[in-house]
Amino acid sequence: MNKKKIMLLIALTLAFAIIGTVCFFLGRSIAMSDFNSERELNIKINLSELENLESIEGPIYVTGHKSPDSDTVGSSIAYAALLQKLGYDARPVVLGNINKETGYILDSAGVAVPGLLEDASGCNMILIDHSSYSQSADGLKNAYIVSIIDHHGDGTITTGNPLVYDARPLGSTATIIWIRYRNYGLKPDQQIAMVMLGSILSDTNNLLSSSTTTADREALKALSKIAGVSDTDAFYREIFKASLSYDGMTDEEIFYSDYKEYECNGINYAIGCINVYDEAGAKEIATRMKAVLPSAIKDKGMDFALAQISVFHDDLSITYLVPSDEETAKIIEAAYSDLARFDGTSYVISPGISRKKDLVPALTNILGTYEFSSH
Ligand SMILES: [Mn+2]
Structure with a gap:
């Protein structure tokens, strides 16, 4: 191969490379502008619903x-x-x-x-x-x-x-x-x-x-x-x-924030549900609820009341039951003798329980034959 032929070959290769590159970018920019005008049209059509x-x-x-x-x-x-x-x-x-x-x-x-x-x-x-x-x-x-x-x-x-x-x-x-x-x-x-x-x-x-x-x-x-x-x-x-924050709320406001009354066998009672983030929060609220429960049962004409404090998220599931007095404590013990542990203020049950599905049926079961001392 002589020098002339080699030069020609290089020139041809270069020319093809340049043409190829130009075509590629031209094609791409046509595709992009198609895409953009299609997108703009879509936006325009969507906006017409606001006319x-x-x-x-x-x-x-x-x-x-x-x-x-x-x-x-x-x-x-x-x-x-x-x-x-x-x-x-x-x-x-x-x-x-x-x-x-x-x-x-x-x-x-x-x-x-x-x-x-x-x-x-x-x-x-x-x-x-x-x-x-x-x-x-x-x-x-x-x-x-x-x-x-x-x-x-x-x-x-x-x-x-x-x-x-x-x-x-x-x-x-x-x-x-x-x-x-x-x-x-x-x-x-x-x-x-x-x-x-x-x-x-x-x-x-x-x-x-x-x-x-x-x-x-x-x-x-x-x-x-x-x-x-x-x-x-x-x-x-x-x-x-x-x-789950009760910041700025009084003890009463917390107790009554999800409060329900029940009657069974002539006994009137109430349960206030409170959800908290962790066990430290549960213990703190339990102490506050213990203080408010005696006056709450008097105000509402109840025979007894409990605060049900629950920690329920991720893999935590615990319920603290705070009784209003000694007799309520006995009722809880009768209902949950095998499940609950007493920490001095609350009966602690894990996994946690539901007021509607667990606690009320369990109390109904006990109260059906219970001799309430103050009656
Ligand atoms: Mn929504």
Whole structure:
């Protein structure tokens, strides 16, 4: 082969390499621009469902259900923020006081508690996490319902007007809101992402509840990045602890927070259930309940009462039963002689028991033939 031929071969090889590379990148950029215009078209189509919002006069209130929980409040805040990003006057509201868990999440995110809506008459309403009149705002029958976004079965609310009704069988409403952000080509801000993260963790019990879906897991992953929360397990633990906090409550308020009265064989008694995070918390609450029980039975006209304090999460399952007096202690001993250990204040039973399924049937069994001394 002479020198000329070799040069020609090298030139040809080079030319093919350059043409190949150009074609590759050209093809790729055509594919990318196809992809981008397809994506933009999808966003445009999704946004068209909000076109009717432009004709709405006055603010649009976004509310969750009565007895608000973290998903209902967090999703209302997140959806109002989404509509605000799109230029609409959307305002999150609540229908009652928020609980300790939600308070903790909003505090962590630095987001204000939404205002209370007392009556929805004449308002533009978006309903989150519910679709029944009984769970919704007073005056709703005289309101204009713009949208319902929910992850439960369909409820009693009907509208004559067209609406966005987005119901999906996912673990939390916040996951549906996350999908809606994606549909509109937007991302929540850091604070809103943290609120949504709290909603998902709360409603799915840290992705452990049976209602958890792939979408919930993906939403959690994406939102934790935006929120800057690298350890979502730790965040969930704090949320859970906050939900069990009795901070700022009096002994009476704690005892009556989940209180029920019963009657058996002419004997009236009451059980107050309290959930705590750990055994140290259980012992502390037990001492406080021991002090409040004697006056509680007098106030309510009961023959006896007990406080049932439970630690129930992860692999912990323990119940502390605090009797109101000596005789109540005897009744508990009769019912749980083989299961309970007395620690000086409480009868400790592990694994823990349920008031409805275990404790009440066991007491009914004993009281049926019991000679109550004060009778
Ligand atoms: Mn929910």
